[in-house]
Amino acid sequence: MRILFLGDVVGRTGRDAVGAALPRLRAALRADLVVVNAENASHGFGLAPEMARALFEAGADAITLGNHAFDQREALVFIERQPRLIRPANYPPGTPGRGANLIEAENGAKVLVVNMMGRVFMDALDDPFARIDHELTACPLGLVCDAAIVDFHAEATSEKQAFGHYIDGRVSLSVGTHTHVPTADARILSGGTGFITEVGMTGDYESVIGMDKEEPIRRFIRKLPSSRFEPAMGAATLCGVAVETGADGLARKIAPVRIGGRLAPTEPDFWK
Numbered sequence: 001m002r003i004l005f006l007g008d009v010v011g012r013t014g015r016d017a018v019g020a021a022l023p024r025l026r027a028a029l030r031a032d033l034v035v036v037n038a039e040n041a042s043h044g045f046g047l048a049p050e051m052a053r054a055l056f057e058a059g060a061d062a063i064t065l066g067n068h069a070f071d072q073r074e075a076l077v078f079i080e081r082q083p084r085l086i087r088p089a090n091y092p093p094g095t096p097g098r099g100a101n102l103i104e105a106e107n108g109a110k111v112l113v114v115n116m117m118g119r120v121f122m123d124a125l126d127d128p129f130a131r132i133d134h135e136l137t138a139c140p141l142g143l144v145c146d147a148a149i150v151d152f153h154a155e156a157t158s159e160k161q162a163f164g165h166y167i168d169g170r171v172s173l174s175v176g177t178h179t180h181v182p183t184a185d186a187r188i189l190s191g192g193t194g195f196i197t198e199v200g201m202t203g204d205y206e207s208v209i210g211m212d213k214e215e216p217i218r219r220f221i222r223k224l225p226s227s228r229f230e231p232a233m234g235a236a237t238l239c240g241v242a243v244e245t246g247a248d249g250l251a252r253k254i255a256p257v258r259i260g261g262r263l264a265p266t267e268p269d270f271w272k
């Protein structure tokens with residue numbers, strides 16, 4: 001089956017890029033399942049319910065989150081009612097919502113989607129390595145699910161790579177999010193898991209990780225905040241990764257996707 005994952009959608013320009021490109025892209029790639037990380041969709045911080053609805057309408061089957069999961073307070077209620085909205089699994093017990101779910105793909109396949117947060121230079125959450133063992137034991141690839149996608153939302157490339165290797169052979173795709181700048185290392189690991197350290201944001205790259213660049217620069221120079229962070233509003237680059245899995249649910253092909261904005265475009269040619 002064919003899976004498309006899009007990285008952190010930042011603000012209106014990121015949402016517009018998904019709305020403009022995803023319907024065509026989904027058809028062109030004949031994707032069976034699309035997962036979108038949308039933790040920054042609402043003006044850079046969190047995800048408002050109407051924006052989640054728009055992303056589902058544009059072609060997302062599931063939405064993952066991250067450290068900004070609950071920046072919009074409505075998400076605390078909304079997430080309980082929307083099973084296709086998935087927040088990091090290693091939040092403390094009692095956190096609203098779910099950290100993993102089985103999502104039905106267009107071809108009828110059952111796909112496990114997990115969101116997990118790293119702990120290096122991040123909030124001290126539960127151990128993501130122990131937590132992913134728990135999730136994958138509950139839903140083994142090839143037995144309970146036909147494919148499995150883990151969005152590992154983390155700061156450090158070392159932790160992202162260690163995590164990918166740790167689940168190699170047990171999931172179809174281990175994709176890094178959160179740092180908002182794509183890495184050039186999409187590949188299939190030795191055990192058969194598709195991997196990219198960081199998929200990149202869907203936002204305006206004439207920015208500091210999606211935010212209008214003036215205030216971040218000021219804060220590096222003078223330590224006093226002088227205004228709020230605002231998302232950059234220029235044309236977004238849609239960033240993602242496309243994976244094709246075999247009968248065993250492991251990756252056969254993987255390629256990055258970049259469309260529009262300031263980054264060099266690339267689309268997988270292996271499905272055309």
Ligand SMILES: [Fe+2]
Binds near residue numbers: 039066177178
């Ligand atoms: Fe993000």
Ligand SMILES: [Fe+2]
Binds near residue numbers: 066178
């Ligand atoms: Fe994040």
